[in-house]
Amino acid sequence: MRDLSPKAKRGIALLMVVSALGLAVMLVLTALRDHVVFFYGPSDIRDQASQGQIVRLGGLVAENSVTTLADGIGFTITDGTSSMDVVYAGVLPDLFREGQGVVTEGVLDNDIFRANNVLAKHDETYMPAEVADMLKDQGVWKGQE
């Protein structure tokens, strides 16, 4: 290969930068379109989430609502005013407890939320940020500001 002029080399270097950035931007935009998961509370999930779409549902686990069903574990997520029944086929994480905050991921199936994941990335002193915000919006927040 013959040597290129410095100007051509500069052009090629620029082309590399632009194509790397372009590729990344394309990948990011496609992935954001396809893989972003929306978060809802029990009050807005029925109106805003479409059936079968993967979404997150968060709130408080209603007291005395955890039951063993044929197809998994059932419990109710509430924000104090509205509530939603959840069925989860897996094993509940260690930090799951009645009366505490929880975030689940899954799909809306008629009037039941079928969770395929229960996120318990919080401990008893730390509330998932989305749930805390939502409870504040609903005016049922009892924790410290």
Next chain:
Amino acid sequence: MLHLTEIGHFALSLAFALAMIQSIMLFRAGRTGDLGAIQLGRISAHLTFVLVAASFIILTIAFIQSDFSVALVASHSHSLKPLLYKVSGVWGNHEGSLLLWVLILTLFGALMALRLKPLQDGQLTMSYALSVQGMIVIAFIGLILFTSNPFERLTALPDDGNGLNPILQDPGLAFHPPMLYLGYVGLSVGFAFAVAALIEGRADALWARLARRWVLIAWSALTAGIALGSWWAYYELGWGGWWFWDPVENASLMPWLVATALIHSLNVVEKRNLFHSWTVLMAILAFGLSLIGTFIVRSGLLTSVHAFTNDPTRGLVILVIILVAVGVPLLLFGWRAGTLAHDRASNQNSNQDTESPALISRETALQANNLLLVVTSATVLVGTLYPLIIEAINGARISVGPPFFEATVGPLLGLMLIVMPVAPLLAWKKAQAKSVTPYLLPMLLMTAAIMAVIIVMLNGISIFAIATLGLGVWVISGVIADIVAIMGGHRMTIRSGFQRLIGAPLPRIGMNMAHIGVAIFTIGVAGVSFFDSETITRMQINDSIESGSKTFTLTQVTPVQGPNYTAIAATVMMTDKRGKEVALTSEIRRFPVARSQTTEAAIKTGFWGDTYVVYGGGTSGDGFVIRIYQKPLITWIWGGAGLMMLGGLLAMGPRRSKPAQLTSTSVAERHKDSIA
């Protein structure tokens, strides 16, 4: 009577003052080469470390003795905790982890001071760098003293402490934060060198040679720290995952990617005296991202298991520190970047006498990989911050999970893995086809042949699995090619080949070891991602179930008493096809003090994969829930990371020959130079 913790607090205040002396004296030394100032600066750096170490030891003693008059101990420790976790409890909270961070920062300062020998090549650069290091120390000791004092006392003594979150009571987690911090904080040295280069107005081969080892040790520690964290999550969190794209994990991945780019571009500065500005920029960004990694996640802005604190003052101070630490050097960079190519050896602008590389050359390949690493890091940043941005714009609460990162990071790193094994084959300046093809062709053939065998053997595997495995094999073929090249290529005889291999420079061996590590890691990721399986079932005692060609029988479920917990232990007997039996016991532990529980998975580790059994509770009436995961090749992930780390450490070894551009100039000449 003076309480021990008051001495600790006093030592920290004294260290604060000494760091100021260190910073000012060494800045002066950098400008003038004043030997007295250098000595004073060095001594201050050593003393700062000793004082911070003393205050850290005092805090540790307070934790070991369960001195509940110290607020931090009362809220994070408990007298019934095992000793190891009393010690690791020191950094299991915001204040203590900040003190550990500063301890490592001053340790690096003291080590730099040891390397700063007066009347030696690069003493001015080193002085400036250590001065900048001192400024970072000032900022963080200030943060501790004014917002997060770990020595705060309580007037009313509690009977016992609140305990450490039981999930953190684990050997893996005792060592994960110090190792990660060693990496994060180690990158501060690269940053200090970058700022020194901007002050001095040059980033030449000598500069790169001075900075190289610091960046390598930081990178190795960061690699180990991330791998330890991932390993801990795998066996402790109890759902068999090894990477969750949690904001905190992303925050450690971003500086790792940029530091990887930095290692490679430093090499180009040292060997070819090119890429000066880019390299300085990488060093600034790597540490900037480390700061974000340690602190933004603590601010409570992002939903993460790691959030320690929600105190807005601290968050604000940290934000200001990050803005200054990244913003000021970037401004300096904009102003001075043009001067960085100045080479002290030839004393003229090196761009004029260094011929620029051809299109097909090692420089171009490294440039491409640098770009891909940085762009990947930026992609991770976008994915991590996107939920915050969207919520700020329209209030919608969203999350960006693993599918996003797999769809973006995967292809970008895949591209990088294609280029990676080719780069070492290409010559600097200009690669000749006749010297590259004898290696490239066998590499392609080897990869194709191995992949053909794998595709036939594992009938019906997905295209993504083929691609990922293929990339791993491709990288291995590149390492083999480079080892053949070290041994003399086609002219090699067995005897001379091994002599050459033994005599090869350590950095080159280190590079190959790290690259093999990347390959093994990639293959491990392919194994876990594409060939894993999961079985969840309810069992009675003596029930059996098949999973991954093995039989699992629940043999007993019994209560167990631990030192500070009570547990229910379920034992599952695993029988393989040859009738060999292994008992796997998984526990659910309840910690009365912290009123919480953890699950201990039972893991049978093997070369070809792990079997991961988790007891999920239950009663003899309903049956006991047992989850069984097959995790093929998962140990290859940590093994690969371990090899990367070792490779990084080996690469710290001496280069056999000094770079051609380096001729030693006398200190007097360099003085003239720096004043001019």
